[in-house]
Amino acid sequence: MARRALGVVEDALVECCSPLAQEALSAEEAHAMALVYAALADPVRLRLLSLVASVDEICSCNLEGPLAKSQPTVSHHTRILAEAGLIVGQKRGRWMWWSVVPDRLKAAAAFLQP
Numbered sequence: 010m011a012r013r014a015l016g017v018v019e020d021a022l023v024e025c026c027s028p029l030a031q032e033a034l035s036a037e038e039a040h041a042m043a044l045v046y047a048a049l050a051d052p053v054r055l056r057l058l059s060l061v062a063s064v065d066e067i068c069s070c071n072l073e074g075p076l077a078k079s080q081p082t083v084s085h086h087t088r089i090l091a092e093a094g095l096i097v098g099q100k101r102g103r104w105m106w107w108s109v110v111p112d113r114l115k116a117a118a119a120f121l122q123p
Contacts, residue, residue: 041094045117048093053078054086058109061096066108068101 034042048054053076060075061067072083087107090096094113098105 042117042120044093045095045113048089048095049117051086051089053082054090057083057086058090058095061090061107062109062114066099066106069098069105069107072107 049058057072057076060072069080069083069087072078072087073080076083078086084105087096087098087105091098091107094110095117096107096109098107100106
């Protein structure tokens with residue numbers, strides 16, 4: 010298989026494209042944003058987040074059926090989303106009730122806006 014040579018990008022081409030952010034991220038901001046995007050990189054977590062975001066709050070017990078996942082699997086995925094700051098939970102009895110963190114979702118979306 011032939012290798013393609015990497016060409017030099019012309020300055021005019023680079024100048025026409027707007028950057029993703031107005032200024033470079035600090036190391037802490039980059040780490041926090043990486044946690045968010047890593048959490049969103051899993052199809053089960055994307056689906057779970059959409060279920061949580063579709064209501065004001067939802068019990069973990071109501072996530073098992075729609076996701077077709079066991080309670081330990083749901084707990085694993087909600088923990089990752091919570092660690093990324095995308096959802097917050099409140100324990101009531103033996104179940105966790107989850108709600109989305111709107112500002113965190115807005116920040117993740119705003120980072121990708123040109």
